[in-house]
Amino acid sequence: MMMLSIELIFNLALLVALSVISGFIAQRWPQTSRRGLLLQGVLFGSAAIVGMLNPLVLGPGLIFDGRSVMISLCGLFYGPWAAGVAALLTIGARLEMGGTGAFTGVMTTITALVLGLLAHHRLTPNRRSSLAAGELYLFGLVVHLAVLLVMHLTFPPEIAATILKRVGLPIILLYPLATILVGKILVDQAALRASERNYRRLFEVHAAVKMLIDPDTGAIVKANHAAAAFYGWSREQLGEMNIKQINTLPPEQIEEEIKKARASSRVHFEFKHRRADGSIRDVAVFSSKTTMSGRELLHSIIIDITEQKEAEREQQKLRSQLLQARQMEAVGRLAGGVAHEFNNMMTVVLSRAQMAMDHARQNPQLEEDLSEIYKAAERSAGLTRQLLAFARKQLIIPQVLDLNTAVENIKQLLTNLLGEGLELQWHPEPKLWPLKLDPSQIEQLLLNLVENARDAMGETGSVRIATANTTLQPADCAERPWLVPGEYVLLTVGDNGRGMDRETQLKIFDPFFTTKEFGQGPGLGLATVYGIVKQNRGFIDLESEPDRGTTFTVYLPRHHEEEPVNERQSTDH
Structure with missing residues (x-):
């Protein structure tokens, strides 16, 4: 019994060493690798041979050792390739x-090989990596009962009886315990490897962009497949890069943000990240600390929010436009009311001034003074007409007309308005759809737009006027909800002048807003254009950048002959 215990202790030490080396091989070469399975077979077979070199000697040529434990466990955990190699050795x-x-x-x-392989075949990989101690004991008991049976059947009866009497009970009691000890080590190693595989799979093949970052240096330690697809660099290239090469913030600011993530004072960030093709994307980054192999890293999940940010910017733009429209509506009502009353008073002033001038023919000085009063009143009346146009309360007489013809009729007037050094370019599209509006409004609209273009340029430049037919589909209006689907005639007036910044564009149609010096104009020209366009159920678009010029695009609805005709109207749409 003492010798059997010593032999068992020796084999147990051998089995523990075996399990440690087996875990190293499995970590380096997975079980799906033929090389890994071959190495496992050689390892288990070699360990069995070492055990056979220090056996329990029962008689001449009769030895007992722990090979049954090794071969059966090799078959159970590593399958036929590894167990076959171990058994042959x-x-x-x-x-x-x-x-x-x-x-x-x-x-x-x-026998040990067959029973190990049967168990391997019956159990799934997940089941093998979660075997309990009781199950391992039962497996070891079955294996060694079968071993004792084989000994009983293959030895002569008297020898078999002596062997079984001497080692039978210790084998039944102790060898299944050895199976538990080594089996649990192998089970735990398999479970650990499975957990690592699952974690690696969760990181590497997850649809979300993920990276592991060294918080001390900002180096990218590892990036998953989604990161390579998103950024355009391979995983190997990303692994050699620093987050400072991707994040567009200054390096010192990136370091401050990393400190916040490392201290867990903040886990959600929004950055702009650079991709391999040079494009910049808005990203949300969720970053938290993790430890791998005793090394503190930042586990970062990156989400592309570029479209979301663009939608937010578009919503903000729409809110600004809605607010501006409401302000324009309120100002228009106020201006319309004031202008209407003021216009009535100017009518009285003009008529009385004209009558007084008729009676002052004999007094030149008085006639001259009255003439100046009359001119000032006329200018004031002109301002009220512009205010009424902005407020869409101007009395109009709509007519069916061709826009190209209307522009041709005042082309010389527009050229004279520009003066020397400025060129007028006219690009009409033939066969324009008809419009229905007051011809005087076309003249007002063009004069104001061309005058605005002239004032935006220096001594040289060009103004381009163009016309076209267009049909707006619902998809065309999705990003510009102030437009309405339908058929329109376009009037485009563009210049190559100084352009406008975003702040100026938001105010450009406001009455009395002007970028000119004091006394250079009342700031009603573009407000008048806005009112005329709205009064005729149209729309106006503006595109401008500082030093890149400005283009106004007016959408006027196509006239269809079946539309009812109103000879005179004053609308407030």
């Missing part, structure tokens, strides 16, 4: 040793 060594028990030794090895 063991059988070859046992035959080389010879003796009366050589045949029985071969048969016990084959």
Whole structure:
């Protein structure tokens, strides 16, 4: 019994060393690799041979060792390739040793191999990596009961009885315990490897962009496949890069943000990241600390929010436009009311001034003074007409007309308005759809737009006027909800002047807003254009950048003959 215990302790130490080396091989070469399975087989077979070199000697040529534990566990955990190699090595060594028990030794090895492979076949990989101690004990008990049965059947009765009497009970009691000890080490290693595989798979093949970052240096330690697809660099290239090469913030600010993530004072960030093609994307970054192999890293999940940010900017733009429209509506009502009353008073002033001038023919000085009063009143009346146009309360007489013809009729007037050094370019589209509006409004609209273009340029430049037919589909209006689907005639007036910034564009149609010096104009020209366009159920678009010029595009609805005709109207749409 003492010798059996010493032999068991020796084999247990051998089995523990075996399990450690087996775990290293499995970590380096997975079980799906033929090389890994071959190495496992060689390892288990070699360990069995080492155990056979220090056996419990029961008689001449009769030895007992722990090969049954090794071969059965190799079959259970690593399958036929590894177990077959281990069994062949063991059988070859046992035959080389010879003796009366050589045949029985071969048969016990084959028995352990078969039972291990049967268990391997019946259990799934996940099930094998979660075997409980009781299940391992039962497996070891079955294997060694079968081994004892083989010994009983292959030895002569008197030898079999002596062997079983001497080692039978210790084998039944102790060898299943050895199976538990080594089996649990292998189970735990398999579970750890499975957990690592699952974590690696969760990181590497997850649809979200993920990176592991060294908080000390900002180096990208690892990036998943989604990161490579998103940024355009390979995983290997990303692994050699620093987050400062991707984040557009200054390096010192990136370091401050990393400190916040490292201290867990903040886990959500919004940055702009650079991609391999040079494009910049808005991203949300969720970053938290993690530890790998004793090394503190930042686990960052990156989400592309570029479209969301663009939608937010568009919503803000729409809110600004809605607010501006409401302000324009309120100002228009106020201006319309004031202008209407003021216009009535100017009518009285003009008529009385004209009558007084008729009676002052004999007094030149008085006639001159009255003439100046009359001119000032006329200018004031002109301002009220512009205010009424902005407020869409101007009395109009709509007519069916061709826009190209209307522009041709005042082309010379527009050229004279521009003066020397400025060129007028006229690009009409033939066969324009008809419009229905007051011809005087076309003249007002063009004069104000061309005058605005002239004032935006220096001594040289060009103004381009163009016309076209267009049909707006619902999809065309999705990003510009102030437009309405339908058929329109376009009037475009563009210049190559100084352009406007965003702040100026938001105010450009406000009455009395002007970028000119004091006294250079009342700031009603573009407000008048806005009112005329709105009064005729149209729309106006503006595109401008500082030093890149300005283009106004007016959408006027196409006239269809079946529309009712109103000879005179004053609308407030």
